[in-house]
Amino acid sequence: MTARTPADDAPDGVVHVDGVAGRPQGRESGREIPEATVARLPIYLRALTSLADQGTDTCSSEDLAAAAGVNSAKLRKDLSYLGSYGTRGVGYDVAYLRYQIAREIGLTQDWPVIIVGIGNLGHALANFSGFRSRGFSVVALLDADPQRHDELVAGLPVRPFDDLERIVAGQGVSIGVIATPAVAAQDVADKLVACGITSILNFAPTVINVPDGVDVRKVDLSIELQILAYHEQRKAIPATAADGGLDEEVTA
Amino acid sequence: MTARTPADDAPDGVVHVDGVAGRPQGRESGREIPEATVARLPIYLRALTSLADQGTDTCSSEDLAAAAGVNSAKLRKDLSYLGSYGTRGVGYDVAYLRYQIAREIGLTQDWPVIIVGIGNLGHALANFSGFRSRGFSVVALLDADPQRHDELVAGLPVRPFDDLERIVAGQGVSIGVIATPAVAAQDVADKLVACGITSILNFAPTVINVPDGVDVRKVDLSIELQILAYHEQRKAIPATAADGGLDEEVTA
């Protein structure tokens, strides 16, 4: 028998892992996880949580791949970058694998997050329950507009942007969310970086420049729509108009 | 002289393009635009708009690449899929290129969009000005909750989800936005598809399955944060802890 059985797993994500000899124990330090794989780990994590909620103890790569909406070969390869957490002939233990992925992503600790720009989107983000449930806690809301100060949003007071440095230093924040208008985004990003923030999630529809060592991820609503529009346009054309003749006499 | 000069372009995005012989006129029908390129076209479009607002008539690939935050070689290759819209030794005419990209994406027409699920996020989306300014118009807001019906959000009444078919058929809607809780998303997606929607932008944190011919793009806030957390965790480890020894005695 190995170090784990479905029966002795803690009920809710808290899995005790002891380094018993004979069980492959995670990834060797040399391997780097490809970026494409990193981007899918949260999807697997969610799929595993869903399976666990349904009472599933064990699943095959085929099952999990279906739940995550990917190819099973891809799933197995992705998981292999983390280590050998499955059992051939059996599959994966849901709770165990879930914990391993969570640990790999870094969700075994709590990440304090601040949100800058409490407009429509900032409100929605502050109220978004998916943050806290996944190990992120919004510790402060900042806005440059004095009219918004001290207003309570999702139980937190909106604070002036000048409090940034104190908050970041005091709470050990390393992740910031920008939900300001586009014109303010670069300035906010600069100040976040200056205070020690090293990861930024940018909702403002503009490119922001940051120094090396700072990660930026962009979420852009209208870009996603435009990509859809491109494909939609292609569908609508009945294959005749697309074959030449369209480029002439084009006017706005 | 070619068919265009910076001077005789219409002032604001409306560019008259006539098929004068001697000027390369767009892409041949055979070529397919790579998906990665399609995803960047909206970024170039935004950068061009920004340059135009600053009064710039002409820009080099280097300029535009800097504004869009990409490599200039990549930019040139991307644009080459659309056609030869630049002039060697000179660069690109901002207004002309902007129009060509907009046409390629399909933004010369207006795309009606419906939003399903008018919670916190739905509110923010309905009020998001970036939609209308880029050729998308929100024509209806739907919600299953009767308590929300007829409430005015961004000037539009929230309507019952059962009105879906009538609205889609009546307004010729082909793009739908899902901003419901995760549990409702698949059901909403099925109904959207049944009514003839062929492009879906999904904000619900779950995988949705659709038949072939329907495009889905996913925007997932917590996944983005988790990806940031992964890299953040890697930064924090001072390269010693990462080299083994961490896998034992890990508890939540």
Add this chain to the structure above:
DNA sequence: GTCAGTTTGTTCTGTCGTTCACAAACCTCC
């Protein structure tokens, strides 16, 4: 203990995407 059936982990191969480097094309100046 052996055999059949199942499922993982990994290797291999083709495709897609990025980057470099350079010829072709253009402008300006003389």
Add this chain to the structure above:
DNA sequence: GGAGGTTTGTGAACGACAGAACAAACTGAC
């Protein structure tokens, strides 16, 4: 009209990723 400088468009090398296919490893039956 020609020379020199500039910039695009693209061929080619390179790297990352996806998917198929298979050997290795496990379970359970007998």
